Amino acid sequence: xxxxxxxxxxxxxxxxxxxxxxxxxxxxxxxxxxxxxxxxxxxxxxxxxxxxxxxxxxxxxxxxxxxxxxxxxxxxxxxxxxxxxxxxxxxxxxxxxxxxxxxxxxxxxxxxxxxxxxxxxxxxxxxxxxxxxxxxxxxxxxxxxxxxxxxxxxxx
Numbered sequence: 001x002x003x004x005x006x007x008x009x010x011x012x013x014x015x016x017x018x019x020x021x022x023x024x025x026x027x028x029x030x031x032x033x034x035x036x037x038x039x040x041x042x043x044x045x046x047x048x049x050x051x052x053x054x055x056x057x058x059x060x061x062x063x064x065x066x067x068x069x070x071x072x073x074x075x076x077x078x079x080x081x082x083x084x085x086x087x088x089x090x091x092x093x094x095x096x097x098x099x100x101x102x103x104x105x106x107x108x109x110x111x112x113x114x115x116x117x118x119x120x121x122x123x124x125x126x127x128x129x130x131x132x133x134x135x136x137x138x139x140x141x142x143x144x145x146x147x148x149x150x151x152x153x154x155x156x
Contacts, residue, residue, distance in 0.1 A: 031117055040116035047109045048124060051102060055128050058098055059136030066090040102128075 032040070070087025074080050106123040113120035 032115065037115075037117045040112055044109055044112040044116055047105060047112060048128075051105045051109060051124070052128050052132065054098065054102055054105065055125075055132045056135070058095065059132060062094050062098070063091055066094070 031037070066087045069090055070083040072083075073086040074083030077083070102125055106125040110120050110123050
């Protein structure tokens with residue numbers, strides 16, 4: 001028998017449990033002045049641009065920096081295992097910290113968009129993540145297939 005059975009709970013919780021109602025956004029308040037809305041639109045565009053730049057660091061600068069740190073650990077200790085471990089652990093830590101930062105930036109972007117007069121319910125983080133991934137993969141494939149080019153395995 002489930003734990004939320006009405007006979008087990010004294011007849012309470014027949015329907016939805018308290019605190020589990022769907023979240024509904026508050027109705028929009030009084031609109032700000034047109035000048036303030038223009039400033040908020042510019043600020044939201046700047047926040048979105050910054051969010052995109054931070055997201056792009058996940059695909060290039062951060063992994064390269066941690067590969068360099070891993071090579072320095074390898075050089076200093078003479079252990080390739082420690083170098084790989086340092087690079088991998090560092091990449092994971094900065095990935096999670098960057099995603100936490102991006103989530104907060106995305107929340108700020110939603111609030112500024114609402115202040116600019118838009119009924120902004122969702123964030124842009126998912127789209128930015130997908131677009132930045134697409135850009136990073138495209139650049140990597142361009143590098144592999146066009147710039148570096150296919151070369152023989154055994155040099156001639």
